[in-house]
Amino acid sequence: xxxxxxxxxxxxxxxxxxxxxxxxxxxxxxxxxxxxxxxxxxxxxxxxxxxxxxxxxxxxxxxxxxxxxxxxxxxxxxxxxxxxxxxxxxxxxxxxxxxxxxxxxxxxxxxxxxxxxxxxxxxxxxxxxxxxxxxxxxxxxxxxxxxxxxxxxxxxxxxxxxxxxxxxxxxxxxxxxxxxxxxxxxxxxxxxxxxxxxxxxxxxxxxxxxxxxxxxxxxxxxxxxxxxxxxxxxxxxxxxxxxxxxxxxxxxxxxxxxxxxxxxxxxxxxxxxxxxxxxxxxxxxxxxxxxxxxxxxxxxxxxxxxxxxxxxxxxxxxxxxxxxxxxxxxxxxxxxxxxxxxxxxxxxxxxxxxxxxxxxxxxxxxxxxx
Ligand code: SF4
Ligand code: FES
Numbered sequence: 001x002x003x004x005x006x007x008x009x010x011x012x013x014x015x016x017x018x019x020x021x022x023x024x025x026x027x028x029x030x031x032x033x034x035x036x037x038x039x040x041x042x043x044x045x046x047x048x049x050x051x052x053x054x055x056x057x058x059x060x061x062x063x064x065x066x067x068x069x070x071x072x073x074x075x076x077x078x079x080x081x082x083x084x085x086x087x088x089x090x091x092x093x094x095x096x097x098x099x100x101x102x103x104x105x106x107x108x109x110x111x112x113x114x115x116x117x118x119x120x121x122x123x124x125x126x127x128x129x130x131x132x133x134x135x136x137x138x139x140x141x142x143x144x145x146x147x148x149x150x151x152x153x154x155x156x157x158x159x160x161x162x163x164x165x166x167x168x169x170x171x172x173x174x175x176x177x178x179x180x181x182x183x184x185x186x187x188x189x190x191x192x193x194x195x196x197x198x199x200x201x202x203x204x205x206x207x208x209x210x211x212x213x214x215x216x217x218x219x220x221x222x223x224x225x226x227x228x229x230x231x232x233x234x235x236x237x238x239x240x241x242x243x244x245x246x247x248x249x250x251x252x253x254x255x256x257x258x259x260x261x262x263x264x265x266x267x268x269x270x271x272x273x274x275x276x277x278x279x280x281x282x283x284x285x286x287x288x289x290x291x292x293x294x295x296x297x298x299x300x301x302x303x304x305x306x307x308x309x310x311x312x313x314x315x316x317x318x319x320x321x322x323x324x325x326x327x328x329x330x331x332x333x334x335x336x337x338x339x340x341x342x343x344x345x346x347x348x349x350x351x352x353x354x355x356x357x358x359x360x361x362x363x364x365x366x367x368x369x370x
Pocket of ligand 2: 040052053054078
């Protein structure tokens with residue numbers, strides 16, 4: 001009879017779960033799910049060696065194990081600390097964790113520009129969410145933030161190093177998914193930056209996955225930059241037969257226009273797995289298949305209802321009663337403009353996804369004159 005592996009019991013925020021030895025506290029918490037799960041900015045379960053860089057996932061270990069019940073003296077990074085049998089962990093029930101996490105957010109934001117209004121990642125940025133949930137209103141930092149020139153790494157990806165939080169996820173993608181990594185972290189301390197070796201372009205078939213793993217807007221898709229805000233697009237699950245990757249994607253539409261193609265994400269913001277393998281997608285699916293006819297549509301993508309992206313995508317929503325006549329003493333308003341009729345940016349002749357760069361006023365005036 002094969003030996004059954006002994007499972008370890010770990011209690012996180014008073015919820016007990018059994019996991020295999022070697023499981024990290026973070027993965028045990030993900031098994032429980034919900035608010036008990038600490039946030040993670042650098043750990044990515046599908047990338048070997050990731051984690052341990054950002055300290056976002058700090059938790060308090062109030063009992064080390066059944067054999068040695070002493071608490072751990074300091075908060076520990078849950079993505080790098082493995083569970084022991086009988087361990088007790090505090091995340092949302094800890095008095096120390098919120099304070100420490102607020103400090104981590106402040107640190108991550110030291111040099112990060114607060115340019116969410118013009119950043120393509122806004123609405124799906126993990127740092128933005130972290131700032132809202134765990135940050136403080138102000139910063140104590142008094143010096144100028146470090147800035148970098150934007151850099152094109154390859155034909156499809158733009159690096160905006162000013163926004164990078166040095167989580168290293170993109171370097172793991174490049175090392176583990178592509179055959180010839182040409183970028184990494186150069187220099188150290190506050191000079192550290194992600195760059196390609198002498199600005200060498202990245203032209204590997206799977207390089208686009210770096211965009212999906214980047215938790216902030218440091219790596220963006222050049223075919224989508226400034227084309228739309230994510231919450232105005234309609235995410236749809238679709239697939240195609242691809243000889244390089246799984247071909248299972250989310251396409252982000254505006255009407256019938258495919259503005260962006262990404263890998264499908266799970267509830268932790270990581271790529272979905274199929275048959276135990278991560279569903280990374282190739283650059284052909286991501287950047288070259290921008291027509292609806294390229295894809296077999298499966299249906300609306302499942303987006304977390306707390307995400308700003310799910311705005312306007314409610315199921316069974318009730319339309320509020322018309323209140324204008326009531327406000328105006330029974331009279332109907334004389335003129336109401338429908339923004340869709342009067343705005344140039346809704347011109348159906350302009351296919352935003354096929355433009356080489358961001359749309360400008362000239363793009364729309366030109367088609368108007370035709
Ligand atoms: S570019 Fe993005 S993925 Fe790469 S280290 Fe910086 S924040 Fe992380
Ligand atoms: S997620 Fe654990 S240290 Fe970054």
